[in-house]
Amino acid sequence: MFGEKLKRLFSPESIAVIGASDSFDKLGYHVMKSLVKGNYNHPIYPVNPNSQTIWGIKAYPSLSDIPYPVDLAVIVVPATRVPQILNECGKKDIKGVVLITAGYKEIDGEEGKALEDEIKRIAYEFKIPIIGPNTFGFVNLTDSVNASFTYEFSLIKNGGVTLISQSGGFCHLCGFLAMEERMGMAKLMSLGNRVNVDFPEAVKFFMEEDEATRVIALYIEGIDEPRRLFRAICNSKKKKPVIAYKAGRSEKGDAASRFHTGSLAGNYKIWKGALRQAKIFEVNSSEELIDTAKVLDICAPMKGNRVAVLSSQAGPGMIAADAIESSGMVLSRFSEHTQNAINKLLPPVAIRTNPVDMGPAWYSPETILNILKVVSEDENTDGIIFIAIFASANLNITRDMGRILEGMEPFKKPVIACFNAPHGVWDKEIDNIDGRKGVAVIHTPERAAKAMANLYEISMKKD
Amino acid sequence: MFGEKLKRLFSPESIAVIGASDSFDKLGYHVMKSLVKGNYNHPIYPVNPNSQTIWGIKAYPSLSDIPYPVDLAVIVVPATRVPQILNECGKKDIKGVVLITAGYKEIDGEEGKALEDEIKRIAYEFKIPIIGPNTFGFVNLTDSVNASFTYEFSLIKNGGVTLISQSGGFCHLCGFLAMEERMGMAKLMSLGNRVNVDFPEAVKFFMEEDEATRVIALYIEGIDEPRRLFRAICNSKKKKPVIAYKAGRSEKGDAASRFHTGSLAGNYKIWKGALRQAKIFEVNSSEELIDTAKVLDICAPMKGNRVAVLSSQAGPGMIAADAIESSGMVLSRFSEHTQNAINKLLPPVAIRTNPVDMGPAWYSPETILNILKVVSEDENTDGIIFIAIFASANLNITRDMGRILEGMEPFKKPVIACFNAPHGVWDKEIDNIDGRKGVAVIHTPERAAKAMANLYEISMKKD
Numbered sequence: 001m002f003g004e005k006l007k008r009l010f011s012p013e014s015i016a017v018i019g020a021s022d023s024f025d026k027l028g029y030h031v032m033k034s035l036v037k038g039n040y041n042h043p044i045y046p047v048n049p050n051s052q053t054i055w056g057i058k059a060y061p062s063l064s065d066i067p068y069p070v071d072l073a074v075i076v077v078p079a080t081r082v083p084q085i086l087n088e089c090g091k092k093d094i095k096g097v098v099l100i101t102a103g104y105k106e107i108d109g110e111e112g113k114a115l116e117d118e119i120k121r122i123a124y125e126f127k128i129p130i131i132g133p134n135t136f137g138f139v140n141l142t143d144s145v146n147a148s149f150t151y152e153f154s155l156i157k158n159g160g161v162t163l164i165s166q167s168g169g170f171c172h173l174c175g176f177l178a179m180e181e182r183m184g185m186a187k188l189m190s191l192g193n194r195v196n197v198d199f200p201e202a203v204k205f206f207m208e209e210d211e212a213t214r215v216i217a218l219y220i221e222g223i224d225e226p227r228r229l230f231r232a233i234c235n236s237k238k239k240k241p242v243i244a245y246k247a248g249r250s251e252k253g254d255a256a257s258r259f260h261t262g263s264l265a266g267n268y269k270i271w272k273g274a275l276r277q278a279k280i281f282e283v284n285s286s287e288e289l290i291d292t293a294k295v296l297d298i299c300a301p302m303k304g305n306r307v308a309v310l311s312s313q314a315g316p317g318m319i320a321a322d323a324i325e326s327s328g329m330v331l332s333r334f335s336e337h338t339q340n341a342i343n344k345l346l347p348p349v350a351i352r353t354n355p356v357d358m359g360p361a362w363y364s365p366e367t368i369l370n371i372l373k374v375v376s377e378d379e380n381t382d383g384i385i386f387i388a389i390f391a392s393a394n395l396n397i398t399r400d401m402g403r404i405l406e407g408m409e410p411f412k413k414p415v416i417a418c419f420n421a422p423h424g425v426w427d428k429e430i431d432n433i434d435g436r437k438g439v440a441v442i443h444t445p446e447r448a449a450k451a452m453a454n455l456y457e458i459s460m461k462k463d
Numbered sequence: 464m465f466g467e468k469l470k471r472l473f474s475p476e477s478i479a480v481i482g483a484s485d486s487f488d489k490l491g492y493h494v495m496k497s498l499v500k501g502n503y504n505h506p507i508y509p510v511n512p513n514s515q516t517i518w519g520i521k522a523y524p525s526l527s528d529i530p531y532p533v534d535l536a537v538i539v540v541p542a543t544r545v546p547q548i549l550n551e552c553g554k555k556d557i558k559g560v561v562l563i564t565a566g567y568k569e570i571d572g573e574e575g576k577a578l579e580d581e582i583k584r585i586a587y588e589f590k591i592p593i594i595g596p597n598t599f600g601f602v603n604l605t606d607s608v609n610a611s612f613t614y615e616f617s618l619i620k621n622g623g624v625t626l627i628s629q630s631g632g633f634c635h636l637c638g639f640l641a642m643e644e645r646m647g648m649a650k651l652m653s654l655g656n657r658v659n660v661d662f663p664e665a666v667k668f669f670m671e672e673d674e675a676t677r678v679i680a681l682y683i684e685g686i687d688e689p690r691r692l693f694r695a696i697c698n699s700k701k702k703k704p705v706i707a708y709k710a711g712r713s714e715k716g717d718a719a720s721r722f723h724t725g726s727l728a729g730n731y732k733i734w735k736g737a738l739r740q741a742k743i744f745e746v747n748s749s750e751e752l753i754d755t756a757k758v759l760d761i762c763a764p765m766k767g768n769r770v771a772v773l774s775s776q777a778g779p780g781m782i783a784a785d786a787i788e789s790s791g792m793v794l795s796r797f798s799e800h801t802q803n804a805i806n807k808l809l810p811p812v813a814i815r816t817n818p819v820d821m822g823p824a825w826y827s828p829e830t831i832l833n834i835l836k837v838v839s840e841d842e843n844t845d846g847i848i849f850i851a852i853f854a855s856a857n858l859n860i861t862r863d864m865g866r867i868l869e870g871m872e873p874f875k876k877p878v879i880a881c882f883n884a885p886h887g888v889w890d891k892e893i894d895n896i897d898g899r900k901g902v903a904v905i906h907t908p909e910r911a912a913k914a915m916a917n918l919y920e921i922s923m924k925k926d
Binding site for chain 2: 315319
């Protein structure tokens with residue numbers, strides 16, 4: 001429908017900010033901050049009739065006054081002024097719009113609805129794709145385009161997960177969780193009122209056109225034509241794993257959804273079945289969404305449900321063992337060959353069967369990594385959970401582990417590492433391991449086991 | 464059994480560190496660091512025959528050479544030297560021992576078992592309570608006593624939760640989660656091999672003798688006489704809420720438990736029933752343990768299951784509504800009086816029924832807090848979940864909210880706030896709200912709902 005325009009919208013080579021501002025209490029200030037401090041490296045054109053410069057950049061009284069071509073317009077002016085600006089956008093052959101402004105069909109009354117219809121008409125006339133209205137915007141971490149009012153999203157690690165959300169609040173919740181959990185993202189966006197870019201358009205684009213996206217995560221409240229979404233996924237020329245978090249499951253939540261984005265959430269049971277049919281994996285919490293997406297992006301697929309637990313502390317290892325069994329997986333039984341190899345690496349005092357007590361190996365990063373390698377090659381093991389909770393004495397060892405890991409082949413089976421530490425203590429050390437060679441770090445042993453179980457289910461469904 | 468000695472052990476007025484060291488790779492270094500940097504404000508006596516000073520403090524060749532009385536001895540020398548040192552402790556009338564040294568019954572072979580029996584005999588002879596062996600120690604946050612090898616525990620916020628753990632690794636996991644979640648703790652300890660201080664002794668002490676402890680959290684792998692624990696709780700002269708996380712639920716986990724601390728975890732179903740009978744609330748993950756303990760410590764009891772959701776973002780509010788219903792609670796229906804009061808505070812454009820859309824109130828901290836107050840007084844509401852995900856524009860408002868909250872009466876119903884933000888951005892602002900006036904901050908809407916459901920169940924069982 002929009003041809004090459006969506007590509008230009010998400011990776012624009014110039015951006016105009018309509019309603020840019022130098023005062024902190026305006027959204028136009030925060031959009032400018034996001035672009036400038038988010039290191040956008042193409043021209044920015046602030047538009048504001050009352051200023052010569054904004055954020056130190058030359059400003060223009062109107063869009064038409066900009067003497068250069070503009071790919072993307074980010075609009076933050078009041079709703080009633082938007083139709084005229086959209087007409088200007090069309091005349092200037094702008095490729096795409098982010099319409100942050102709210103006050104359309106999500107509010108009560110006829111006026112908002114009428115304004116939204118007019119916007120839809122103009123967008124149709126000029127064939128301009130619009131993200132929004134009533135959105136915080138989008139962030140493209142691959143190309144450093146933070147077209148949103150939240151600068152902090154630029155601090156998210158670059159990676160392969162793209163979040164398409166029906167709610168800006170959820171995007172914020174997930175973006176901040178992604179930061180904490182070091183999840184690498186390609187793009188995140190809130191669809192808002194979906195005037196002409198809805199789930200099907202966005203999913204199709206990130207599935208087929210965006211190389212950087214390797215995993216798609218959806219947050220869905222309610223949509224009018226779910227079949228269009230499912231068709232877009234099933235008919236896609238490229239296959240990428242899709243996971244979804246469906247809100248509005250309860251009756252009250254459903255009612256809230258109608259108010260929020262103008263669509264009913266719909267009967268949850270029907271949704272559940274439809275998601276399953278479309279091979280969209282459903283998650284049940286924001287943390288599960290982050291963990292599952294992260295593991296899908298980083299780890300090798302999981303070809304069976306037999307898990308090895310290697311833990312430097314027995315307690316957390318036991319917890320992982322419990323969580324593995326309760327989530328439908330089993331602890332693997334090492335082959336004789338593997339067991340002999342482990343026995344050579346660990347002193348006899350250690351528990352060397354699964355879960356393996358890595359405590360006595362904690363003097364030597366080589367030994368730790370050799371055990372990991374041996375177990376990853378075990379014919380009876382499909383995935384590894386590797387646990388190390390911070391203790392002062394193992395600070396240096398973890399550092400060395402990152403260095404040695406760098407020279408190793410990537411693991412051909414999923415390795416989920418549960419490294420827990422106070423903030424600021426092990427950060428660099430974990431950064432050197434997380435996301436490298438197929439190793440994903442997950443917050444707690446229980447979440448690690450759950451993420452692995454999800455990875456297993458998704459890997460199985462793929463074929 | 465130990466009279467006043469346990470009090471002196473946990474709040475010692477002098478500490479000797481047997482095996483203190485100046486070299487980073489010795490545990491004796493880290494114990495000294497914990498005491499010194501953890502601001503222990505009574506005398507510390509390092510004991511090491513090869514040094515004049517350790518950590519800049521005068522050292523003694525042996526315990527007997529210290530010319531002052533000593534309350535607590537922390538021992539980190541090899542296992543075979545421990546019996547002789549314990550004899551010295553007895554002769555010096557030391558009140559308690561933390562025996563960090565490992566290598567006793569938890570290892571295979573007769574020698575460890577024999578050494579542990581000897582320790583037990585000496586401890587019995589002199590009536591010395593011993594934490595351990597095979598423990599990381601304990602931390603008393605109330606009195607700044609970090610008698611452990613992990614200095615970072617001193618950074619945990621001071622509060623009312625005491626964790627008694629059978630695993631040092633679990634203590635580390637939980638301690639770090641507590642830091643992230645700003646959970647205030649009174650004490651945390653790992654029992655290790657429990658030579659003479661086991662769950663019953665520790666629980667009885669923190670229940671009856673320690674004023675600072677308001678909530679007790681247990682991490683249990685396997686114990687030989689569970690009835691003694693249950694009796695200690697049921698017969699306690701003071702009542703405090705007790706929650707427990709039971710590991711070793713699966714067969715494999717059970718086997719690992721025997722290796723780890725020398726006790727079988729035992730049949731989980733029997734445990735489950737016994738915990739229920741003893742009114743110990745069972746949690747199912749490390750995060751749930753932290754959230755539940757925190758809410759129990761901070762919030763008022765919950766007298767019914769009717770919850771109000773006030774959210775500055777609709778999406779996370781919907782998620783909370785779903786989580787409330789799926790955890791057995793219901794969204795409350797405001798009384799006419801309450802509804803009228805909210806209608807006056809919020810503009811008509813906002814959703815003013817439950818879940819309440821607080822977005823339009825976000826310009827005014829007074830309005831936000833007034834709505835909170837009105838809803839907390841609603842006769843049909845038993846608890847409030849209040850959600851605000853960070854956005855740059857509401858930084859200052861949250862700051863003001865903390866200031867205004869300071870002048871308010873504490874909430875008589877539980878208020879759980881879900882404030883999510885990137886690290887370093889909202890930290891101070893959240894600190895000014897979290898734990899004040901009955902408001903507890905919990906990480907995500909789903910976890911907030913779960914913590915509230917647990918608070919409700921525990922409040923109901925109390926009577």
